[in-house]
Amino acid sequence: MKRRCFSSVAVTLLLTAGILGACSKDDEPAEKGENAGNVNATGMPIVEEKIQVDGFAAKFFSSQDWDSLMLWEEYEKMSNVEVNWTTVQIEGLAEKRNLMLAAGDYPDFYFASALSKTDLIKYGEQGVFISLNDYIDEYAPNFKQLLDKYPSVKQGVTMADGNIYGFPAIYDPEFEALRAGTPWINKDWLEKLELKAPETPDELYVVLKAFKEQDPNGNGKADELGWGSGYGVAEFTSYLRGTYGLNKQGSMNINLDFKEGTEEFRFVPATDEYKEMLTFLNKLYKEGLVNQDVFTTEPQTFSAEASKGNYGMLSEVDPKELLKLDGYVGVPVLEGPTGERAYNTVSTGLGNLGMFVLTDKAKNPEAMVRWMDHFYGEEGNKMFFMGFEGVTYEEDAEGNFKYLPEITDNPNGLNMDQAISEYLTWPGGYYPGIVRQQYFQGAEGKEATAANAAQTKPYRIKDEDIIPGLNYTLEENDKVSAVMTDVQTYVDEMTAAFITGKQDFSKWDEYKKTLNKMGLQSYLEVAQEAYERMQKEQ
Secondary structure (H helix, E strand, O other): OOOOOOOOHHHHHHHHHHHOOOOOOOOOOOOOOOOHHHEOOOOOOOEOOOEEEEEEEEEOOOOOOHHHOHHHHHHHHHHOEEEEEEEEEHHHHHHHHHHHHHHOOOOOEEEEEEEOHHHHHHHHHHOOEOOOHHHHHHHOHHHHHHHHHOHHHHHHHOOOOOOOOOEOEEEOOOOHHHOOOOOEEEHHHHHHOOOOOOOOHHHHHHHHHHHHHOOOOOOOOOOOEEEEOOOOOHHHHHHHOOOOOOOOOOOOOOOEEEOOOOOOEEEHHHOHHHHHHHHHHHHHHHOOOEOOOOOOOOHHHHHHHHOOOOEEEEOOOOHHHHHOOOOEEEOOOOEOOOOOEOEOOOOOOEOOOEEEEEEOOOOOHHHHHHHHHHHHOHHHHHHHHHOOEOOOEEEOOOOOEEEOHHHHOOOOOOOHHHHHOOOOOOOOOOOOEEEOOOOOOOHHHOHHHHHHHHHHHHHEOOHHHOOOOOOOOHHHHHHHHHHHHHHHHHHHHHHHHHHHOOOOHHHHHHHHHHHHHOOHHHHHHHHHHHHHHHHHHO
8 A cells, every 4th residue: 555645755756856846948839849740639539540659667566567568558559649658666767767867778768757847958959859738738728727726736846937848747636635634543542541532742652652651452462652754853843743833834835934923934844843843853763753764764665563553642544444453543633832823834736846757759649738738637547547447446326436356355365456457557666647536546545534634624723824845936036945855854863863863952052053064044935936926926
């Protein structure tokens, strides 16, 4: 089962998106491809006469052969577009993708390749990536409808020069379970120890300490653990930021929020509130109430340990779906030291912008924009996530879709992701398109996660308060990159050091002075200019 995509796959990408920007290029009408007259305006096939195109993509499972995968074979029959795939596993994606671009040996399009804003800017400016604006207007009705419906998404995908260079991953803003959800706490352990679910950080400390010391599993051994995550400390801070009054403008620009009562940015990791949050996490860490390897463990390693059922609280997705562990429910949003009770680590629903990009080698841009747009519509969305009726899914009398038992309870012992990956490509979280609740069968689509999201929603940041990811000009991006590459590394290192106790909090002022010496103020000035420009363009 994949982890919660809005706060894990997506958060790393959104962090990159938040500190990097866009380019400047004269507006030019889209050039017609060589076979534009071969393209049907609507319906299938996309082209009357079959075309072949070259695509590059990242895949999660090495066993997949995309040239013979059912998804692409069936879509080829429907569309008359044959893709010659070159694929690489996600772990080797960045190196392979960057080498291809640097050598000029790149395909017609990149799919599921997580191109950063920096790449979009750089290669868009060079003309290697083509502007999609005019093609979207004419050949992408599904995607265009989404841009019209969600202005924040349109803001996010449009670079500072007004161009759109990539089709993004979108997590449906109406799919609440993808937007906000708290960690999971063992309700059975709470009942055994006659404890109530924590409502404040102090109460959370008491609960985690009781879990660790009072033998709630009743086996007579001191083998219980407190709060665990296999995806780093960001899973902890995502839950706690709102509690400590941070990120009141959402998580699209994770290092930025407004000074109280203004629209002037401050740098979140240099605030007193951030220090207070780290002080609390340090208290948990030094008493062994969070997993001590949180900064180094790999997801698979952690999952193997967590599946033993020894953690009282777990981040990521529902432990029942991920680890086959019963008894966990969503923990409440905590009320912070100032009486604030908020969940702020929420995005607009926009994930990585560079999940589908057309290059200047594309001879059939009209056809390929239509090819991609299909997956933002209902039928394409259903095919991408559910597969094929009678083969991977069935529809019940009420019109609900569900995977067949061969997928959910595979006779060969495959988990759901492994089983569906014999037909589809979505597991792993790398894809363009939109994730809708109706067709998504991951943990986020299940009842328990919906209940967790429902109890979080009253405290969730309002959509109108979330600022889309900032888009910079090419010059601004160079300035931001020059500062933030080193600043982000330093922030990550010091965050870990403060939490683990390797750095004493008496060094906090020294830490802030170092940030300023690294050029933090120049970054804030550029970010402020980008925000004000975005406001004017609304």
